[in-house]
Amino acid sequence: MSARILVVDDLAPNRNLLDVKLSADYYDVLTAESGEEALEIASKERLDLILMDAIMPGGMDGFEACRRLKADPALYHIPVIMVTALEETADRIRGLEAGADDFITKPIDDFNLTARVRSLLRLKMTTDQLMSHTGHSAENCRPMLDQIQGRPGRLLLIGDEGGQPAKIDRTLGQTHETTIVTDPVEAIRRAKAGIDLVIVSLVARSFDGLRVCASLRFNNDTADIPILAIGDPDDQPCFIRAFDIGVNDSVMRPVESQELSARVNTLLRRKFYADSLRENFNEDLEMVVSDPLTGLGNRRFFERQVEPLFDTLNLDGTPFSILVFDIDHFKRVNDILGHDMGDQILKEVAARIVTNMRAIDIVSRYGGEEFMIAMPGTSEAEAFQAADRVRSFIAGTPIFVEGQALSITISAGVAQVEQNEQLRGVFRRADSALYQAKREGRNQVAAAASQTVAAA
Incomplete structure (x- = not known):
């Protein structure tokens, strides 16, 4: 439309x-x-x-x-x-x-x-x-937009005396943070350091303003910064080329202060709105793939991250294993101590699991009191050893919550992923091993049966 x-x-x-x-x-x-x-x-x-x-x-x-x-x-x-x-x-x-x-x-x-x-x-x-x-x-939404709109901007003025940067600085410096730069190389460097708007003179005597605009627009670090070009009204071809390069707006000389302020405010509003949109998007994306309580990746995060490991396994046989941890008697903990205490226990268990795994391991809270870890390049025996180390550390060190020392234990199931196996299948095997560990008394690790045995 x-x-x-x-x-x-x-x-x-x-x-x-x-x-x-x-x-x-x-x-x-x-x-x-x-x-x-x-x-x-x-x-x-x-x-x-x-x-x-x-x-x-x-x-x-x-x-x-x-x-x-x-x-x-x-x-x-x-x-x-x-x-x-x-x-x-x-x-x-x-x-x-x-x-x-x-x-x-x-x-x-x-x-x-x-x-x-x-x-x-x-x-x-x-x-x-x-x-x-x-x-x-x-x-x-007006309070949100007004708050964004009221922010002062960080402006970079690129020009020599031919472009009258001092006059522009006097007009805009009362409201915004302004910096004047006459050297194009220095200007590009400064633009990468948190600038909200660049004003470029197209009538500078010591450098080519259009080339500066092109350098800004085609540099990954400055590509999204709005550019306002200032030039002569009788040089329309120059303005047309500037807009072709990607300049966002223009002001013609002699620069009138109200017009300049209006143009600058419009570009800054658009920049700040876009920044806010991006921040909200990133926050939403983080919420989509992370668990807000523990800060670990969630189920969706885990499933996305392990996909390449399946591809590598099927391509060249590089092994990896899946661990499933579950806090023992956690429902009883919630019922007796309350959900707030239960949340604190979940956070502490999550922190202990992370600190006892490798940086390359994929650690997630898969749901409730259940955690799932993928260990790249790891056999079942090695994964079993790692899971038992985590189990032993949690069982051997009390968790302190609101001044109380609580003895918490976990059980674990371990399964090495087999070629052409799907995540659903390996999870089912690891989960069965986890419940075997619970049936045999909890606070222990059990290894999963192979895919063939599990299918039978």
């Missing part, structure tokens, strides 16, 4: 012109001729961006419409580009105060329109992804 853009202007020729330009880029365009109509459409339709004329006669101009839109919990996240007259700096300030995300000056040129629209549509897409991934709706 195409991005949906609402064009708001009281003059039909202006609406029609923007409709034609945006439709040519395959956007789905809606139009409104007043602020009131814009708010009504926004409340009923799914919108990705609004282009709002600042000055409209009648009851509600663009500033008031933007202000009301940004005050609505269901609509505030829709980016707004305010369209202002070229000479009216005061209108830009009013637009930013009303909550506009960016602005375009009249007469509107195609290049600027395309750059602004693409930048804010990317921001909207990232915002939507963040809300969707975290389970937030537009109505309840």
Whole structure:
């Protein structure tokens, strides 16, 4: 589905012109001729961006419409580009105060329109992804987005005096942490050290700004850092090449402070939203493959990690073994001491198992009080010895929980994986050996029968 853009202007020729330009880029365009109509459409339709004329006669101009839109919990996240007259700096300030995300000056040129629209549509897409991934709706995610949006950024300004970095620093340094670098090699090194946004001068006299942009974009350590390019308005081919390289946005000289701040804030919001999305994804991924109580891998983690061991065994015969540990009488422990004490015991047993296994062994909490370990390159006899060492260590050292010294024992089953055997089959054999150990008195290790014997 195409991005949906609402064009708001009281003059039909202006609406029609923007409709034609945006439709040519395959956007789905809606139009409104007043602020009131814009708010009504926004409340009923799914919108990705609004282009709002600042000055409209009648009851509600663009500033008031933007202000009301940004005050609505269901609509505030829709980016707004305010369209202002070229000479009216005061209108830009009013637009930013009303909550506009960016602005375009009249007469509107195609290049600027395309750059602004693409930048804010990317921001909207990232915002939507963040809300969707975290389970937030537009109505309840505002505190989260406001907290992210309010963060100051770490900006790297790359330019010599030809690009007036000192002036840019004065504009942005009051809000953000800024660093000026004139040497391109040093700039690339600095960009790898936790920078949120890079501003590159395309008019620098001592280096090629486009080459710096290309180096940043095609270096793995800096590929995701947003880049804002600053250049001359009459050098449109340079800007086109910059966007082809992967620059995210641009500002033309002479740099106007409100415009620069708006561009920087949009790029930082998108960067911080994307970072938050990535962090949430990584946390969710960790939850998917790890046990939150013990910190060990969980059942899914274990099954993924042992797949290559089966492949290697079937390919060249490299052995590996599976160990299944189970805490003896754990239900009784929970019933007598309570689940909180039971959790502490589980954590301590898990820690002792990990510290007594090799770094290459795959250790997981497979469920409840059961732990499963895969030992690469290990025969059944060697695995049996390792399991008995762990069993002996846990049985011989009390576990202290809330001042109480508790004697905890574990039982274990051991099975060497055989060629062409599936995980389900080897687990069944190891689990049978575990229950044999329990039947014979617990606090001991038993070896599994071979696959052939088990099948019989």
